[in-house]
Amino acid sequence: MRPVWQALAWTSGVLGAAVTGAVVGVAAHSSRIATQRQDEDDPHAEESLGKLRPDRQSTVAADDGVPLAVQEIKPADGGHADLTVVLVHGYALDSRCWHFQRRDLPKMTDPRVRVVQYDQRSHGRSGHSSRRGSTIEQLGKDLDAVVRATARRGPVVLVGHSMGGMAIMALAEQRPKLFRDRVCAVAFMSTSAGEIGASGLPKPWLSRHNPLTRGLGVIAGLQPELVERVRRTGGQLAWSIVRALSFGDREVSPSLVDLMNKMISATTVEVVTDFLETLGSHDRKAALAGLRHTEVLVLSGDLDRMTPFSHSEVIAGELPDAELVRVEGAGHMAMLERDELVTGHLEALIRRGARRAAEGETKVGGRS
Numbered sequence: 001m002r003p004v005w006q007a008l009a010w011t012s013g014v015l016g017a018a019v020t021g022a023v024v025g026v027a028a029h030s031s032r033i034a035t036q037r038q039d040e041d042d043p044h045a046e047e048s049l050g051k052l053r054p055d056r057q058s059t060v061a062a063d064d065g066v067p068l069a070v071q072e073i074k075p076a077d078g079g080h081a082d083l084t085v086v087l088v089h090g091y092a093l094d095s096r097c098w099h100f101q102r103r104d105l106p107k108m109t110d111p112r113v114r115v116v117q118y119d120q121r122s123h124g125r126s127g128h129s130s131r132r133g134s135t136i137e138q139l140g141k142d143l144d145a146v147v148r149a150t151a152r153r154g155p156v157v158l159v160g161h162s163m164g165g166m167a168i169m170a171l172a173e174q175r176p177k178l179f180r181d182r183v184c185a186v187a188f189m190s191t192s193a194g195e196i197g198a199s200g201l202p203k204p205w206l207s208r209h210n211p212l213t214r215g216l217g218v219i220a221g222l223q224p225e226l227v228e229r230v231r232r233t234g235g236q237l238a239w240s241i242v243r244a245l246s247f248g249d250r251e252v253s254p255s256l257v258d259l260m261n262k263m264i265s266a267t268t269v270e271v272v273t274d275f276l277e278t279l280g281s282h283d284r285k286a287a288l289a290g291l292r293h294t295e296v297l298v299l300s301g302d303l304d305r306m307t308p309f310s311h312s313e314v315i316a317g318e319l320p321d322a323e324l325v326r327v328e329g330a331g332h333m334a335m336l337e338r339d340e341l342v343t344g345h346l347e348a349l350i351r352r353g354a355r356r357a358a359e360g361e362t363k364v365g366g367r368s
Contacts, residue, residue, distance in 0.1 A: 044255040050096030050262070052103060060118070060149045062142045064133055068118050069125035070146060071095060073102060075112040082111035083184070083354055084151040085346075088143060089117075090162025090190070091275060092267040094124030096259060097161065100339035101346060108347060111354040116150045120164070122271040124263075134274035136282050139163070140170025147178070155357035157185040157350055161335065162307060163275070165191025166282050173287035184360075185295035185353025187346060190304050190332050192311040193318070194283035248303030248331035256336050288318040295356055296322035297349040299342065301330030323349070 054071035062068055075081050085105055087098045095102075095117040105113045119126040121142055122134060129138070147156060160168040165188040172179055179186075242264060243250070243257045296319050300312040309326060316324040325345055327334045335342045 042253050042255055044253045047099075047255065049099050049255055049259045052099065058149075060146050062121065062138070062145050064129075064138070066121045066129050066133065066142075067127040068121065068142055068146060069095075070116065070118040070150060072150060073106050073115040073117075075108075075114060076106045077109060077112070079109070079112045081114035081154070083155040083157060083350070083357065084114045084116055085157045085159060085350065086143070086147060086151065087115065087117040088158065088160040088164030088167055089120060089123070090160075090164050091279065092123070092272060093162075093260075093263045094119045094266065096124075096263055097333065097336065099259070099336070101159070101335060101343055104343050105346065105350070108350065111350065113350060116146065118146050120167070122274065123267060128271075129274070131274045134271075135278040136163070136166045136170050136284075137174075137278075139167035140172075140174050143167050143171050144175055144178075154182075155184040155353065156182050157187070157353050158183055159187040159189065159346065160191060161189045162191050162332065163279065165189060166279075166284065169193060169284040169287045172290045173284055176290040179290050179294055183294055184357040185297070185349050186291055187297040187299065187349055188312070188315055189342070190300045190307050190312075190334060191315070192282070192307045193285040193288060193315050245305055246331055246333045247337050248301050248329045249337065252337055256333070259336070260333065285314070285318060288315060291319060292321070295349060295352040297325065297345055298322050299325040299327060299334065299345060301327045301332065301334040301337070303329060304332045304334075306332040 055074045056072040058070045058072070060068045060070050087095065087101060089095055089097050098117055102115055102117060105115050120139060121127065121129040143158075158168050158171075160166070168186060168188070239257065239261065242260050243252060246260050247256070298312045298316045298319070300307065300309045302309050312324065312326075316322050323345070327338050327341060330337045
């Protein structure tokens with residue numbers, strides 16, 4: 001029976017997990033890839049990707065006790081921040097995926113921006129969650145805990161990528177008053193309001209009833225060392241899979257693919273399987289109604305293989321005043337692949353949100 005188990009582990013751990021979350025082992029050691037990494041034409045070869053130091057690091061306890069690793073970055077000019085931007089990363093990633101936005105948003109002066117970013121539970125430097133706590137609903141509560149701990153007053157802008165966008169939707173469902181009173185703007189990037197398996201990636205991969213998905217979970221529980229070993233044997237093939245599933249342009253900077261490698265390889269197969277159930281059942285289109293009086297940006301790459309652009313169109317359809325941006329030639333990681341364009345749209349959203357917040361304060365002051 002051992003060859004059968006190994007075959008199932010390979011198929012589920014490398015192919016199945018890659019299709020559901022681009023989660024494959026990515027220790028790319030071939031000479032060809034090493035050459036690519038050192039390519040003098042790589043525009044990000046000298047960029048300290050994912051290594052920028054925050055002004056403050058802290059740990060926020062979720063309501064179930066899971067420790068969440070948080071970083072805060074003050075306005076670059078040392079001035080008082082006018083609002084706080086909270087960056088919420090996606091499935092199988094961590095806060096390093098926001099490298100360019102974390103680098104550039106604090107440089108804004110009108111308004112001045114303070115950035116908060118954190119690793120979702122079981123990701124990055126945050127604590128590990130039980131499977132029971134690995135739900136979109138809980139991620140919404142985690143985001144609430146981070147906001148309460150790091151942005152006690154003033155306007156807030158929430159920016160969510162992929163599963164991070166789903167966490168924002170869950171928070172909107174749980175705390176509608178927060179969005180009325182303090183959240184002045186929201187950005188949904190490469191995310192979905194539901195029916196994730198209905199288009200784009202084949203529905204069976206994301207189904208809770210898929211035997212390969214179930215098999216991956218069983219093996220991860222019984223033979224975690226085997227699955228981890230198998231998923232790390234992909235080498236050059238795995239590196240290519242990550243590039244193909246994460247980015248739209250095959251000529252994307254090898255340094256960006258390397259950053260993806262580091263984030264994905266740090267996510268265990270156990271964590272991958274823990275979140276499959278909640279991703280497959282996520283349906284929060286109704287929660288979008290609570291954002292009708294908030295500035296909203298909906299952005300996605302038109303070559304996104306994870307959450308196709310059609311999912312962004314559905315979100316924008318529920319929010320007729322939202323700005324819908326189609327990033328041509330970009331894949332699931334548009335904020336890395338087209339960082340200047342994406343950051344530019346975020347800056348414009350932040351300015352609109354700041355104006356909305358100021359108008360709200362003026363109205364309240366006029367009534368008092």
